[in-house]
Amino acid sequence: MGTPLEPREEQVEEVLDRLYEEYPDSTISLNYSNRLELLIAVILSAQCTDERVNKVCADLFETYETPEDYANAPQEELAEAINSITYYNNKAKYIRSACADIAEQHDGEVPDTMSELTELAGVGRKTANVVLQHGHDVVEGIVVDTHVQRITRRLAITEEESPKKIEQDLLDVVPEEDWQQFTHLMIDHGRATCTAINPDCGDCVLADVCPSEKADGDVDLASGEAW
Numbered sequence: 282m283g284t285p286l287e288p289r290e291e292q293v294e295e296v297l298d299r300l301y302e303e304y305p306d307s308t309i310s311l312n313y314s315n316r317l318e319l320l321i322a323v324i325l326s327a328q329c330t331d332e333r334v335n336k337v338c339a340d341l342f343e344t345y346e347t348p349e350d351y352a353n354a355p356q357e358e359l360a361e362a363i364n365s366i367t368y369y370n371n372k373a374k375y376i377r378s379a380c381a382d383i384a385e386q387h388d389g390e391v392p393d394t395m396s397e398l399t400e401l402a403g404v405g406r407k408t409a410n411v412v413l414q415h416g417h418d419v420v421e422g423i424v425v426d427t428h429v430q431r432i433t434r435r436l437a438i439t440e441e442e443s444p445k446k447i448e449q450d451l452l453d454v455v456p457e458e459d460w461q462q463f464t465h466l467m468i469d470h471g472r473a474t475c476t477a478i479n480p481d482c483g484d485c486v487l488a489d490v491c492p493s494e495k496a497d498g499d500v501d502l503a504s505g506e507a508w
């Protein structure tokens with residue numbers, strides 16, 4: 282079991298320093314070439330791997346290009362085009378509805394504010410943050426996905442449980458210039474080492490500052506349960 286630094290700001294700084302060194306090229310892993318493609322890819326990526334989304338989007342983006350293309354596509358046709366993605370029926374509905382709104386209310390442009398984005402179907406704060414950061418260069422918050430949620434709790438950076446509360450908590454302790462990279466570094470670390478099941482603590486650069494470290498720690502602070 283490692284010992285987290287105090288106060289939490291110091292723990293965050295140390296974690297960031299080490300992860301920047303470990304993952305120097307950390308960035309978003311979805312493929313897209315414009316804001317609409319980014320929005321569609323992020324909607325599709327909920328509860329699905331980026332790898333699968335990229336595979337599906339390679340064909341999807343050839344077939345549909347404009348918001349009108351998606352909005353006018355029959356539900357069954359669009360659902361069929363994305364049917365290897367989790368919750369494809371619902372996601373097809375969200376995409377058609379969001380694209381109809383973009384076409385009719387936003388002159389065909391993906392909006393650039395949190396409030397307008399989160400009014401679109403299928404777009405929550407997490408999706409909106411990704412679109413703002415990577416589509417518009419606007420960093421208003423921290424994207425809290427399942428990796429960020431799990432690892433920040435394991436590292437005692439937060440004790441909050443819901444993504445919304447975790448984000449608010451992180452905004453107080455993560456330096457603003459790191460808000461965007463914080464997420465990507467956590468995702469890379471979550472995929473490579475600090476996996477949900479059986480993390481590789483023996484090979485983790487954060488082991489000595491991680492109170493969840495398995496070797497002589499009893500509890501996974503992400504779940505609050507024994508390893």
Ligand code: SF4
Nearest residue numbers: 475480482485488491
């Ligand atoms: S891999 Fe283990 S030591 Fe590293 S951050 Fe995750 S729980 Fe902590």
